[in-house]
Amino acid sequence: MTSSTAYQPDVVAPAAPATADAVAPTRAGQKAIMLAVTIVPFLGVLAAIVLLWNSQVGPFDVALLAVAYVLCSLGITVGFHRMLTHRAFVAHPALRATLLAFGSMAVQGRAIDWAIDHRAHHAHSDREGDPHSPHAGFGGGIGGQARGLLHAHVGWMFHHERLTDRRRWAKDLLDDPIIRFVDRTFVPWAVLGFLIPAAAGWLYAGWHGAITGLLWGGLVRVFIGHHVTWSVNSICHVFGRRPFAADDRSTNNWLLALPSLGESWHHNHHVFPSSAYHGLGSQIDLSGACITAFERLGLATDVRRVGPEQQARKRRPPSP
Ligand SMILES: [Zn+2]
Numbered sequence: 001m002t003s004s005t006a007y008q009p010d011v012v013a014p015a016a017p018a019t020a021d022a023v024a025p026t027r028a029g030q031k032a033i034m035l036a037v038t039i040v041p042f043l044g045v046l047a048a049i050v051l052l053w054n055s056q057v058g059p060f061d062v063a064l065l066a067v068a069y070v071l072c073s074l075g076i077t078v079g080f081h082r083m084l085t086h087r088a089f090v091a092h093p094a095l096r097a098t099l100l101a102f103g104s105m106a107v108q109g110r111a112i113d114w115a116i117d118h119r120a121h122h123a124h125s126d127r128e129g130d131p132h133s134p135h136a137g138f139g140g141g142i143g144g145q146a147r148g149l150l151h152a153h154v155g156w157m158f159h160h161e162r163l164t165d166r167r168r169w170a171k172d173l174l175d176d177p178i179i180r181f182v183d184r185t186f187v188p189w190a191v192l193g194f195l196i197p198a199a200a201g202w203l204y205a206g207w208h209g210a211i212t213g214l215l216w217g218g219l220v221r222v223f224i225g226h227h228v229t230w231s232v233n234s235i236c237h238v239f240g241r242r243p244f245a246a247d248d249r250s251t252n253n254w255l256l257a258l259p260s261l262g263e264s265w266h267h268n269h270h271v272f273p274s275s276a277y278h279g280l281g282s283q284i285d286l287s288g289a290c291i292t293a294f295e296r297l298g299l300a301t302d303v304r305r306v307g308p309e310q311q312a313r314k315r316r317p318p319s320p
Pocket residue numbers: 121233237250266270
């Protein structure tokens with residue numbers, strides 16, 4: 001792998017005075033929001049399955065799902081994760097705004113909140129303070145492992161104390177007016193993520209198309225996107241390979257490489273957090289391929305890469 005911009009250690013929590021500039025929802029309010037965010041897409045999936053059973057779904061709905069899934073997932077993987085949280089490359093302002101708008105449509109929370117939670121995950125990986133480790137504090141045995149997986153997958157969002165000192169964790173993001181704007185306007189973007197596929201379906205097949213478009217391009221797409229992202233938090237800290245020396249329990253899981261658009265090379269990512277590429281060598285990483293395309297188009301600069309010698313330094317010796 002060539003190296004135009006050498007990998008640098010990750011910046012996860014710039015030190016600054018703690019300033020609360022966001023009003024956190026109450027505990028009950030947060031639980032209600034999380035229930036809605038997890039249950040409503042699931043109900044949409046059930047409705048979609050019933051319609052599928054009655055052959056009310058056509059190739060247009062499936063295409064809508066595929067396109068919306070890829071665009072919104074890239075908003076999360078390339079936008080929220082690699083660009084925002086880890087600053088793995090610098091995006092042209094128009095690309096930055098577009099990626100963050102699509103990421104907001106994935107309904108995984110406001111951009112800066114997402115980045116703060118994920119910076120906390122890297123700062124405390126699999127130790128106390130990690131918001132979604134499947135290992136910290138669940139006891140041993142199969143029961144403890146199952147409880148840990150459930151917590152890392154979805155449970156953590158129901159009792160996670162939101163870090164309100166945003167300036168301490170995300171001063172660099174708050175200083176960017178584009179990022180601040182998309183973060184503040186999360187709800188309209190999320191709603192637009194349902195209205196656009198519904199409108200596309202309406203144009204294609206009237207009101208029936210609007211309903212199936214809303215279901216497949218909206219609710220089913222959000223449901224799959226949630227569970228794939230959450231699987232990186234749960235499965236990719238338990239099942240898979242760990243070729244490098246690392247303090248945490250992150251793993252590389254090839255089964256999720258395609259649906260996660262490369263995010264399931266999660267162990268590589270924990271070892272080289274600021275690299276724009278999570279897949280190394282021949283490991284398929286569609287998000288990384290997109291960043292390369294953006295770079296060639298002149299829309300991304302300062303793309304961070306990990307050279308072979310840096311990988312070799314961290315690689316575990318083969319077991320005897
Ligand atoms: Zn992780």
